[in-house]
Amino acid sequence: MSDTATTPSTVTFDQFGLHADILKAIAEQGYTTPTPIQAKAIPVVLGGRDVMGAAQTGTGKTAGFSLPIIQRLLPLANTSASPARHPVRALILTPTRELADQVAANVQSYAKHTALRSAVVFGGVDMNPQSAELRRGVEILIATPGRLLDHVQQKTANLGQVQMLVLDEADRMLDMGFLPDLQRILNLLPSERQTLLFSATFSPEIKKLASTYLRNPQTIEVARSNSTATNVTQIVFEVAEGDKTGAVVQLIRERSLKQVIVFCNSKIGASRLARQLERDGVVATAIHGDRTQSERMQALDAFKRGEIEALVATDVAARGLDIAELPAVINFDLPFNAEDYVHRIGRTGRAGASGDALSLFSPNERKQLADIEKLIKRPLEVQRLAVDTPVRHHHDERGSRRDRDDRGSRRRTTGAHERPSHGAHHRQQPIDDFFLKPYEPSPSAVSASAKREEAPAAPQKPASKQPLAALLGGFGMPRKTTSST
Numbered sequence: 140m141s142d143t144a145t146t147p148s149t150v151t152f153d154q155f156g157l158h159a160d161i162l163k164a165i166a167e168q169g170y171t172t173p174t175p176i177q178a179k180a181i182p183v184v185l186g187g188r189d190v191m192g193a194a195q196t197g198t199g200k201t202a203g204f205s206l207p208i209i210q211r212l213l214p215l216a217n218t219s220a221s222p223a224r225h226p227v228r229a230l231i232l233t234p235t236r237e238l239a240d241q242v243a244a245n246v247q248s249y250a251k252h253t254a255l256r257s258a259v260v261f262g263g264v265d266m267n268p269q270s271a272e273l274r275r276g277v278e279i280l281i282a283t284p285g286r287l288l289d290h291v292q293q294k295t296a297n298l299g300q301v302q303m304l305v306l307d308e309a310d311r312m313l314d315m316g317f318l319p320d321l322q323r324i325l326n327l328l329p330s331e332r333q334t335l336l337f338s339a340t341f342s343p344e345i346k347k348l349a350s351t352y353l354r355n356p357q358t359i360e361v362a363r364s365n366s367t368a369t370n371v372t373q374i375v376f377e378v379a380e381g382d383k384t385g386a387v388v389q390l391i392r393e394r395s396l397k398q399v400i401v402f403c404n405s406k407i408g409a410s411r412l413a414r415q416l417e418r419d420g421v422v423a424t425a426i427h428g429d430r431t432q433s434e435r436m437q438a439l440d441a442f443k444r445g446e447i448e449a450l451v452a453t454d455v456a457a458r459g460l461d462i463a464e465l466p467a468v469i470n471f472d473l474p475f476n477a478e479d480y481v482h483r484i485g486r487t488g489r490a491g492a493s494g495d496a497l498s499l500f501s502p503n504e505r506k507q508l509a510d511i512e513k514l515i516k517r518p519l520e521v522q523r524l525a526v527d528t529p530v531r532h533h534h535d536e537r538g539s540r541r542d543r544d545d546r547g548s549r550r551r552t553t554g555a556h557e558r559p560s561h562g563a564h565h566r567q568q569p570i571d572d573f574f575l576k577p578y579e580p581s582p583s584a585v586s587a588s589a590k591r592e593e594a595p596a597a598p599q600k601p602a603s604k605q606p607l608a609a610l611l612g613g614f615g616m617p618r619k620t621t622s623s624t
């Protein structure tokens with residue numbers, strides 16, 4: 140195990156025996172050397188073994204699994220117009236729409252010189268174009284679980300010929316309450332298949348999932364689980380809660396940050412902060428579960444083009460985002476789920492670049508800070524930040540009404556975080572039973588899927604670990620070969 144997740148290795152892409160069409164695409168991407176996860180994963184996946192990959196975001200894991208998948212499917216690539224000649228052979232499941240879209244874009248570019256077809260399906264958008272694409276036939280399907288089940292239900296997706304399965308950001312999928320959907324999907328797949336599970340963190344639940352659905356997997360680790368990238372400088376600034384907006388403006392200005400993701404714990408908090416930053420002259424926009432998929436995509440594109448300085452995001456909206464050379468992330472709020480800290484700061488310092496993770500810490504966030512330090516197994520440097528331009532009205536607003544969104548369902552897996560100990564804004568809200576139930580096709584697949592993919596946006600109370608543990612207890616079943624739908 141190495142701590143240098145993104146240190147270039149001495150291996151070259153040529154050494155893997157990848158097809159010239161793939162090597163050409165890799166060169167066009169500008170990749171010269173495989174990242175460590177690629178150096179380790181590509182030969183193992185090519186060899187047909189199951190993989191349990193402990194890879195953080197930004198390590199190049201997408202290419203680590205996509206390139207060998209493309210290579211293994213190449214003998215089956217064909218230009219026939221018949222859909223029957225293009226069954227789904229590789230399925231890549233991701234927790235969020237944005238990650239699905241991003242993985243799909245990568246797969247598309249790596250496979251562009253081959254005859255293999257790929258498609259992406261996720262909720263919150265019209266199903267019809269997805270259905271049409273699926274009907275034409277695709278070999279590589281990237282999907283979020285809820286929408287995939289909608290397509291299975293509508294018989295636009297058939298998973299009976301899947302040979303390779305990837306569970307990407309598996310920890311997120313469990314945290315977001317996708318376990319019942321995952322189990323249902325896994326039971327639709329042939330038992331003879333190769334399964335690759337990638338996760339930034341390895342909770343006991345993830346290990347249980349792996350031990351049930353993976354066969355003799357090769358464990359590949361490029362960074363200690365729950366560790367944070369070594370090339371990210373982490374600083375915690377202690378500020379009064381009411382000075383946080385001013386602190387964000389100050390950090391952006393003092394450090395000349397042209398592009399920064401600012402994380403908030405709630406959707407309302409994110410919207411409000413974006414508005415306040417705009418008032419203070421920072422070009423900002425918010426992305427969160429209440430914004431439509433196209434609004435989120437537009438905001439993201441504008442941010443990537445450099446038209447927006449601060450993208451204010453909730454955890455779910457920012458999951459898996461890959462922004463090339465993002466110099467910094469700012470935690471406006473410390474996350475309630477310590478693992479979110481690892482995911483958040485993984486937005487910067489990607490693929491070996493350096494980055495700053497700046498966290499604002501107010502005295503009522505001691506527990507969150509302690510949880511983060513426990514998870515990453517080291518103390519964080521806390522500095523006092525003298526804020527020049529405190530924005531007092533923000534504090535008043537936050538004190539009276541602070542909604543929570545994205546963390547709700549995730550907190551089901553983190554018992555230690557389920558009983559915040561202070562402050563009216565930490566009050567618990569009831570969990571929606573919807574998220575504890577297995578998949579049930581709805582009359583309107585579009586809206587149902589949209590809801591599921593937005594699961595954490597709904598009002599919820601943190602539930603105990605029990606339901607999840609119980610579900611995992613049901614893992615003892617053997618793989619089934621037939622579809623239940």
Ligand code: AMP
Nearest residue numbers: 170172173174196197198199200201490
């Ligand atoms: P990922 O962890 O898969 O999201 O990848 C993070 C970023 O690293 C993406 O922007 C990739 O395009 C980029 N990347 C992946 N592999 C390489 C490589 N071998 N060399 C340079 N950049 C890479």
